[in-house]
Amino acid sequence: MELRSTNIRHQSPFKDLDWFTVVLYLLLVIGGVISIYAASYNFDKASIFDFSEFSGKQIYWIGLSLVLGFMILLIEERLYETYAYPIYIAILILLLVTIFIAPNRKGSHSWLVFGPVSLQPAEFAKFATALALAKLFGGYNFNLNAKASNYLKALCIIFLPIVLILAQHETGSALVYLGLLFVLYREGMSGLVLLAMTMAVAIFVVTIKYTEHTTLSIPDGEFVVYIILMVAMISMLIFYSKTLTVARNILVGFISASILIWMLGCLGIHVNGTYFFMTLIGAATVYILIELMHTRIMRLAAIIAMTVMTIGFMYSVNYVFSSVLQPHQQQRIKVSLGIENDPLRAGYNVNQSKIAIGSGGLTGKGFLMGTQTKLKYVPEQHTDFIFCTIGEEEGFIGTTATMLLFVILILRIIHIAERQPTTFGRVYAYCVASYLIVHFCINIGMVIGLCPVIGIPLPFFSYGGSSLWGFTFLIFILLRIDASRRLHH
Amino acid sequence: MRKDYKLEKRKYVIAAFLIIIATIYAFRLYNLQIRDTRYKDFADNNAFFKKTIYPSRGLIFDRNGELIVFNEPAYDVMMIPRDVEPFDTLDFCNTVSLTREQFDKRLDDMRHAPGYSTYTPQVLLTHLSVEDYGRLQEKLYRFPGFFIQKRILRQYNHLTAANVLGNIREVSPADIERDPYYSPGDYCGDLGVEKSYNDALRGQKGFEILVRDAHGRIQGRYEDGARDIPAISGRNLTLSLDYRLQEYAESLMVNKIGAVVAIQPKTGEILAMVSSPTYDPSKLSGRQRGANYRELVNDKFKPLFDRSLMGVYPPGSTFKPGQGLILLQEGIVNLSTAYPCYHGFVSGGLKVGCHGHGSPIPLKPALQTSCNAYFCWGFKSLVDNHRSKYGSAAEAFETWKRHLVSMGYGYPLGTDLPSEGRGFLPNAEFYNKIYGKNRWSANTIISVSIGQGEILATPLQIANVAATIANRGWFITPHAVKEIQDSTIAEKYTTRTYPTVDSKWYPEIAEGMRMAVLGGTCRLANLPDIAVAGKTGTAQNPHGRDHSAFIGFAPYDDPEIAVCVYVENAGFGAAFGVPIGSLIIEKYLKGKISPERQYIEDNMLNSNTIIYSGVKKH
Structure with missing residues (x-):
């Protein structure tokens, strides 16, 4: 047993290496360095390998x-699992220290400077967090779903x-x-959480964006949210808690009340x-609560919670937006929601980036x-707007090809995740996929x-x-874990 | 390890999320990059700075090659608001000799001007002085977003013929909309040949394509200037005007309201064209243009209104030669037909007065003495007594009118100056409306036969009739530009037009006009060694004293000049029309005024008829 194990351990990690991912990785970094060269190219400098230029430095990186x-x-894959928590804790300490010793760069305290080289610990916290999460789930x-403390x-x-990275203003x-x-979610969290988050984003956008016109003397945005909420209540009563009678009664109530309002409107009232919607x-809600007490169908409680939270969320959005967010953040959100058009200040980057991409046409202007x-x-x-270089110089073909590479890579990682024999491997792989998504x-959305x-x-x-x-780190640790997937049978 | 196949299916949800987002992005990219083609222009507007190279505007010469209008460089301060970075405003103001208040005001005006855009060059200051230009040029690097645009300013060697030359002005938003060639701050011709020959004069703007980075810094020339478009200079114009004659005519018209038009009959070239009072053309050039323009617009004598071209006057007796031609052509009279004149035309209770002369009187003496009765009788005979020939008074009248139109009355002649007036010729329908169909006859409208009543004509039209008679039966459309550099003038300015009256009748009318000079109403025009033919006009008008008018041509046998003079409210034709007309003829043909006629010149130079105009200056 001991001997066999040793033999296997000495097996090369390259035998089962997922070369497909390696090739995708190489394609992406090469594409990257070419784009960086194009993005920082100017009239005098020419060499892609010039180390004083971004492209030269990137080649070095x-x-x-x-x-x-x-x-x-080359490192044994078990070590990652074994040392997941120490690595995680070390990185957390590094993040904490960074807050205090990092110089101020455009308001952020996230860079550690070693002479000519700067490193951003937040980037390395990604794989450490992934390892820690994988270790937890692999326990x-x-x-x-067994205990609430597991979620915690x-x-x-x-x-x-x-929290630490927010403290660095990143x-x-x-x-x-x-x-x-x-x-x-993949490991069992209810899909409702993702749904609720999607709803929250939708409510946020709708309430912020549609405030100009009113229906029944409330802003259109709020009006739409009420309607969505009513539709969601009825759909959940039908499909989630399967209480069809309740759903029917509430639906009839909603419709007759609406007809009443409409008739009153015709009479000039x-x-x-x-008031109407509330x-x-x-x-x-009271009706569902009564049903809940009668039938003890716990899912009705979820519907009530959803209703109360939606209303509460909607009312807090306006407050948060105007009182909590910084003016420049409000501005950015307004610009990206298309409420404000400000091509010179907050919208400048995006406007110019759209011009760059849009002017590329189908085949681009050429390298x-x-x-x-x-x-x-x-x-x-x-850096952040590198995608628009691709858009301008390589056109629609370049942008879609780049997106395709990313989609293929992420799908490949999901595929790798699902073939892992251990929960540790699977969770780690899903972490990598999630970051990339x-x-x-x-x-790309912002560009x-x-x-x-x-x-x-x-x-x-x-x-x-x-x-x-x-x-x-993320990709190669994944590849290393994946390369030894056959050892666990 | 336990494998949860229900949870494994969640990979599809995650993958679907990714694919949906990627599809939305691809669709967005399709819209940005392929469907919407505007972004290409946006990028070009960003990167390429098209620096306009202004061509020099064509020069203007007189008929003898004397330079009249030329260019002087002027400098405008332009700014592209988007590219302006914070700068030392005080330093800038000192450099261009402005106070801070003026600068702010100017900036504010610019922002509220129509067509303002932060992306395109805007005119901040026009016509910088040479010193300011020099100072600013040196400091320009301190003011990003500002640049100096070289333009041209019109300069005048001879301050004459403002009405013919016109001037240049900054283009209006309407001009820019009409003609995409223009951008704000450009100049275009206004009035005169500057306007009518603007396309030839302006040339073609050129462009230097420069590459500009995000901070507005010029990074060099795009493709080493391979795509630059050089400017093409405007074409020079040679006027048909003789600037000396023009100046002389203007001096004779000083303190008079009216117009003078002199035409070279053989070519239709306008030798002089005066609208009085006139103005200094250089007033409408340069920084003070706006103020001066307003002043001219508000001037009660309306100097900007070109009386020679747009002014409409009753032709009065200058109409009679044309009348004679029509009567002969239509066979209403022959050379020996005589009509009675008992101090005027008396018919059915109607009387048109006349002066003392023999009676009855045939055509030529009638022209010589400007007999009203003769032309009234002739007209009455045409309209009332030739029903068998024309069928009705209306048809007879229409025939009469058609002849006049062929002579150039009633419609713009089509000269090469803008806004030519058309005058007025009534038609039968006009009288039907007033009096009712068949309810009018010659007597009702008799005053038109002597160029009064409803008839109106421009001095240019009347001068053209004089030129036609001088040519004995044809004319070339009068025009002010003789040559366009590297181009040709329109065909109508070189082809003869024959009015509907037979050429054989013209020498007879010319002879009548010659007789008027030798022993009739135009005796003052009888020059010692030049045979002049002429016809006075004393046009009654509703504005006060009669207009004093004259048409004439000389030399009689081989005319070199035909002239029309109109002096408003100056009385008899012989009082001002004849002396001014004859002085212009003499000056043009002899170069100087003979000593025995010097007193006439002095008299005309010093007389003032403006006092009879009824216009109170202030």
Whole structure:
């Protein structure tokens, strides 16, 4: 037994290495360095390998990443599981220390400076958090839904780095960790949580955006939210708690009340929408509560909770938006929701980035031919806005091909996750996939003007050693774990 | 390990989430990159700075090659508001000699001007002085977003012929909308040949395509200037005007209201064209243009209104040669037909007065003495007594009118100056409306036969009739521009037009006009060694004293000049029309005024008829 084990241990990690992922990784980093070269190209400098230029430095980072990746593959995979918590704790301490010793860079305290090199610990916290979460789930007989304290532990692991990174004023990087909710979902968390979050975003957008016109003397946004809530209540009564009678009664009540309001309106009596909806929804809630006490169907309680939370959320959105958010954050949100058009200040980046991408057309202007890029119209173009260089110079073909590479990589990682024999491996892989999904959605979304500008990089493409190394750790630890998947049968 | 297949299916939810987002993004990219084509222009507008190179505007010469209008460089301070960065306002104001208040005011005006955009060059200051220009040029690097645009200013060697030359003005938003060639701050011609020949004069703007970064810094020339478009200079114009004659005519018209038009009959070239009172053309050039323009607009004598071209006057007796032609052409009279004149035309209780002369009288002496009765009788005969020929008075009248139209009355002649007036010729329908169908006859409208009544004509039209008679039966549409550099003038300015009256009748009318000079109403025009033919006009008008008018041409046998003079409210034609007309003829043909006629010149130069105009100046 001992001997056999040793033999296997000596088996090369490259035998079962997922070369497909390695190739995707290489394609992405090479695409990245070419884009960085194009983004920082100007009229005098020419060499892609010039180390005083971003592209040259990025090549240097890529070289180190490959060495790093190779070393990661040589380390025994068990060590990652064994040392998951120590690594996690060490990184948390590093994050904490960073808050105090990091110099101020554009308001953020997230960079550790070592002479000419700066590192951002938040990027390395990604793989550490992933390892810790995987370790938790991989624990003996761990079941997320067994005890409430399990949720607490999982959320603790996720939220500790978020809090520390927020304290560094790196809101964007902190948001990425929310993507780990995908992992919790995969491991058994109710889909309602994701649904509720989607609802929350939808309510937020609708209440903020549609305030200009009113229906029944309340803003259109609120009106729509009430309608959505009523539809959601009835659908949940039908499909979730399967209490068809209750659903029918409430539906009849809603419809007859609406007809009444309409008739009153025709007679010239106008009812205030807030009273109307609150009365209706309040009556329905009381009715469901009574049913709950009679039938003891606990899912009705969830419906009541959903109703109360929705109303509460909607009323707090306006308050949070105007009182809690900073003016520049309000501005960014308004610009990305299309409420305000401000091409010179808050909307400048996005506007110029859209111009860069839009001017690329189908096939692009050609490598190094992008005028927006060359003339530095898009700030941060070699980092967070790197995608618009692709858009301008390689056109629609380039942007869709890049997106396709990312989608394939993420789907591949999901595939790898599901073939893991251990929960540890699967959860870790899902963490990697989740990070990538969040980065992909937010970064490209902001560059094409569909998301607010949240400063997070496009993995592998954006200039920066920390980001590249962070993702290299994530990918290569995954590859290492995956390479020994056959050992656990 | 326990495998939960129900939970494993959740991978599809996560994958579906990713794919849905990616699809939305792809759709967005499709819209941005393929469907919406505006972004390409946005990017080009960002990156390429099209620096306009203004061509020099064409020069204007007189018929003898004397330079009249030329260009002087002027400097405008332009700014692209988007590119302006915080700068030392006080320093800027000192450099361009402005106070802070003026600067703020100017900035405010600019922002509220129509067509304001933060992305395109806006005019901040116009016509910088040379010193200010020099100072600003040196400091310009301190004021990002500002640049100096070189333009041209019109300068005048001879301050004459403002009405013919016109001027240039900044284009209005309406101009920009009409003609995409223009951008704010450009200049275009206003009035005169500057307007009518604007397309030839302005040339073609050129562009230098410069590459500009996000901070507005010029990074160099795009493709080393391969795509630059050089400016093409405007074409020079040679006027048909003789600036000396023009100046002379203007001096004779000083303190008079009216117009002078002199035409070279053979070519239709306008030799002089005076509208009095006139103004200094240089007033409408440069920084003070706006104020001066307002002043001219508010001037009660309306100097901007070109009386020679747009002014409409009753032709009075200058109408009679044309009348004679029609009567001969229609066979109403022959050369020996004589009509009685008992101090006027008396018919059915109607009397049109006349002066003392023999009676009865045939056509030529009638022209010589400007007999009203003759032309009244002739007209009455045409309209009332030739029913068998025309069928009705209306048809007879229409025939009469058609001849007049062919001579150039009633419609713009089509000269090459803008806003030409058309005068007025009534038609039969006009009288049907007033008097009722078949309820009018020659007597009702008899005053039109002597160029009074409803008839109105511009001095240019009347001068053209004089030129036609001088040519004995044809004219070339009068025009003010003789040559366009590297181009040709319109065909109508080189082709003859024949009115409907047979050419054989013209020498007879010319002879009548010659007789008027030798022994009739125009005796003052009888020059010692030039044979002049002429016709006076004393036009009654509703504005006060009669207008004094004259048409004439000389030399009689081979006319070089035909002239029309109108002096408003100056009395008899012989009082001002004849002396001014004859002085212009003499000056043009001899270069100087003979000593024995010097007193006439002095008299005209010093006389003032403006006092009879009824216009109170202030």
